[in-house]
Amino acid sequence: MALPLTRICRAIIQTTRRSTQLSSLYCTQSSEDRKKQFDKSLLEILVCPLCKEPLRYDEQKNELISDKIGVAYPIVNGIPNLVPQDARVLKESTGS
Template sequence: MVRLGKALMKEVGSGISKTLSEILVCPLSKQPLRYCEATNSLVSDAIGVAYPVKNGIPCLVPTDGKILDSDEGSNSDGAAGSSARK
């Protein structure tokens, strides 16, 4: 258990560890999250919400999430912008 904690804490300065990002899911949609280096946040593409990462610790409380504009979410694969209504 201690070894796992040390492995996860190794990359705290660089945002979030790959191991941790593979385990975490969105607390609302239960879908995988992707790490965005530009905003230092974990993004749920399923619902368009970004959760901040503070000092290497993901803040996955739903009230901490920020709803993304259609421009911000579309930079991954363009799918988020397709739901825009006229």
């Protein structure tokens, strides 16, 4: 019983060291990849989570627009954010 526990503890410590190295590498990667492009093929399947209607991609503002209910969903680091409470209500006077 003691032997496997010792092995596990040693493995945890080694993994921690390795993970720290990998984590710093991830930090470098994510800062380099900050300008990841949005995967436009997702537009074939994505819909507004509220009204379930198709979305329009606004490349200039980097948002996905639900014209039906007038809200805009942001795209962050190339990842579309389609959580309703993170959306922006579009002003009535402008279409985008």
